[in-house]
Amino acid sequence: MPFSSLGLTPALAAAMVQQQFSTPTPVQTGAIPPAVAGRDVLVCAQTGSGKTAAFALAVLQRWTPPAASGARRPQALVLVPTRELAVQVGGVLSTLARAAGLPAKISVVFGGVSINPQLMALRGGTDIVVATTGRLLDLVDHNALQLQHIRCLVLDEADRMLDLGFADELDRIDALLPKQHQSLLFSATYSAGVRQLAESRLREPVEITIKQEEQAAPAITQHAITVDASRRTQLLRHLVVQEAWPRVLVFVATKYAAEMVADKLRRAGLQAEPFHAQLSQGKRTQVLADFKASVVQVVVATDVAARGVDIAGLPVVVNFDLPRSATDYVHRIGRTARAGQAGMSVSFVSADTAAHFALIEKRNGVQVPREAIRGFEPEQVLPVVSADQAAGGVKGRRPSKKDKLRAAGLLPPLA
Structure with a gap:
């Protein structure tokens, strides 16, 4: 048509x-x-x-x-x-x-x-x-x-x-x-x-x-990599170098994290810049221009700053910190695979965020297999969380306060 x-x-x-x-x-x-x-x-x-x-x-x-x-x-x-x-x-x-x-x-x-x-x-x-x-x-x-x-x-x-x-x-x-x-x-x-x-x-x-x-754009290839929270920056640098990603948009939870992660990547030899709401408009405009021109390889951004960012041909989005909601997850990974091009998203999942990622999967109707990268296998054991066990699960099936106290042995079990 x-x-x-x-x-x-x-x-x-x-x-x-x-x-x-x-x-x-x-x-x-x-x-x-x-x-x-x-x-x-x-x-x-x-x-x-x-x-x-x-x-x-x-x-x-x-x-x-x-x-x-x-x-x-x-x-x-x-x-x-x-x-x-x-x-x-x-x-x-x-x-x-x-x-x-x-x-x-x-x-x-x-x-x-x-x-x-x-x-x-x-x-x-x-x-x-x-x-x-x-x-x-x-x-x-x-x-x-x-x-x-x-x-x-x-x-x-x-x-x-x-x-x-x-x-x-x-x-x-x-x-x-x-x-x-x-x-x-x-x-x-x-x-x-x-x-x-x-x-x-x-x-x-x-x-x-x-x-x-129903959309004409190719599906985004989604990956979930298990890693200890303390080693995420090292893993990020390894992936950028090993996979030869020309540009990558990395999402973090706070302005402080954006500054810290970008600084560590720069000290490790990558061209990286933070991108958050506290930057001046001139600096934000310059970072985006440099990113589009491939002068900057990695942009580490918060959700608020990155909403609406449209980078043609952006191959990879990384969830360094998981988004707060399933909706934010959709918006984040949607920064790639635009205008009919293929794209990839990578989410870092650690022991303390495994249940939250399971909830994101459940609410978006997807299942992303967990992967481990050699040399970065997590030392902390990740809990196995089913869809029904994910926090905020099916309405009417979430454990009540008394259920939680019974599970902890602080109340007698039901007869």
Whole structure:
């Protein structure tokens, strides 16, 4: 099925072909026609499924040039959880608009940098705004943006926005929008929070859920390597060198861990940089640019900083620290195997995290065989955890406090 069959103009369809995308992904096939027709759309599909291009094409298709004598007023608003994702989405919109010959003005605004350049850039008006929620509200408070003419609202990575605590800001923004507007909601997971968000903001939406096996992108090869927690950095360096990984994105739990692991890797001879929310925007931008150019081989990142990072051709993602949730696991490993390319994820599992990884497997419906690397076999014995024993297991079957006390011999057993 060609892009031209989705209700797009020939120029936009040709723009996708120009970007080396000959046929639409299942997400694009399902979402673009109703979005172009003005319907509300709810999309649940994993990272790397083509969601960004889906809403970018719909937004550009429905964009109308301002009158020759009229001021530019924002017609579409795309809300994202992080600055890196804002830059990425703005880049996709700008590239497609330019390739299609559309003179739409696209503004990307986010916090963590001075507001003054963004105020100046908005003086002449704009057509499409890509924003993080906090900075958008700041600009509204400065009278630099007015939202009463928005015709289309896009919530990208809605689950991440809720996880980061942006629900109140979303409510404030919603109150500034016209009552009649189109809403497009995109999420990698369909949590209870996302369902509630959709029910409160979308009107009779077209619902599209793309399961992993339906996606055109190759499956990510997942590995779980058992190792003592104290030897993870040594194992990481060994794998990077032994496997000759040209680039690897490593996830850790904290800013301190990002700095520490990157420093140890540098002292071991690897080009490594930390990537976390406490870095300046300039430093974060430079690290990503160097990573994309293969000047930096290893980026050690926290979840908050890395959300929305899109590195073409990233071959490997490593979970140095396991993610807090099964949802975070999906987002992490989705940084690889993008745009139809193959990819690999590696998770380090130690004695104290074995049960947590079993829970991640259970909730994502996967089983990843445990492996050991010669010379790095764990000295601590890993417990064997079944799916039913995983913490946070099947509702109604988790042990109660009394069950735990009985198991410890502190209460008499049941008769």
